[in-house]
Amino acid sequence: MLMIPLLVLASLLDPVWPRARCSPSQGCDPRQRRDAGGRGGVYEHLGGAPRRRKLYCATKYHLQIHPNGRIDGSLEENNPFSIMEITAVDVGVVAIKGLFSGKYLAMNDKGRLYASEVFNKECEFVERIHELGYNTYASRQHFTEQPVPPGTKRRATVRRQWYISINGKGRPRRGFKTRSTDKASLFLPRVLGNKDHEMVRKLRDIQGAHHTHHQQGRRGERRRRRHRDREGYEKMSWI
Template sequence: MPSRTAYSAGLLPVSATHAHTPTYAPITLLCLLLLLRISTTSGVLLGASVGHKPQGMAGHLPWAQGRQTRSYGHLEGETRLRRLYSATRFFLNIDTKGRVSGTRKNNHTDCLMEIRSVSTGVVVIRSVSTGLYLAMSKRGDLYGSVAYTAAECQFRERIEENGYNTYAARQWSLKGRPMFVSLGTRGKPRSGRKARRRHRSTHFLPMPPI
């Protein structure tokens, strides 16, 4: 019979020292694999039950298809101070006489506008310095109005695919076609009857105050 010294010194083979010790490693590993499989399957079923989409379907999600045209629905009732900078490189301006024009001066006092949302996607634009409302007549002419009227002072604000905003008269249209706020290449307002959504002159960036 081997001596106690031989055991403690590790001189005997492993098979001899552990001949009667049961081996649980394969059973333990099998249990772990079964638990992992069950938890993975449950996670997939749970994700499907709450409406989660697999990553492979990301191409079908709206935000995976590029920037979409949309309105400022979340800004209903809120007010923003902005300078409307056109794609023709002019700031929208309303002077004390009610004349609408474009200016190159980004710090001009008459170009700071108060944009207030009155309903989903509909805004009212007012000059902070002059207190005049941006308005459009039925003929498509822009002017600064002392009095507020829903028909002429409300505009549909929409973000276009290029990131710029367009402002179309809510009340007026020409044969079903929207009439837009527009500043030409010389800073003069264009008639809403001639402005089109695709024109650079109708595209504006709402920029915060300096």
């Protein structure tokens, strides 16, 4: 008789009590977390600081975003415009921003890549891991709906993704012409080297100096405004 109260007490004190798995009839979260290292896996990180990477295409070009909005590839190892900030905006969905250009990579409804000043729906890309560590980035907003041949036991249409792609000449390809298996659509996220980090530090120093100068200018303008107001008040008092 003493064992039953002891078992009940142990179950209340033990915080790590095994839980039964959800049955198909239960309302479990259908979005199960998967291993990001597997084939065709999806990055499950969400939020936090952006990852600074250089997207190295299998065609030997680094994706870069110019300040004037041009998108292309670069063969240079230490090109500042190829340094990207990759930020998760949803599970498996990222935004890609050029650190030095300050613009977001986006794809329009014509399948063309462009640089956007502000983040919008066309800046969202589905990030998937493939073999040998390469990733693909498919537009979340734009794709092609293709009909399925009659007689197949599948849905009426199938979605064909539009991918970020850089061809063998360093030029971006139209999204509807891409495949996930093309070399031009495979990107290796490279960590920054020492020279890249040095360029980032210089950029931060310039931005910090500019911010300080701007703040000092605003404080000076407020002092001048207060001085003008004080002079106006003194003149009014003599009338």
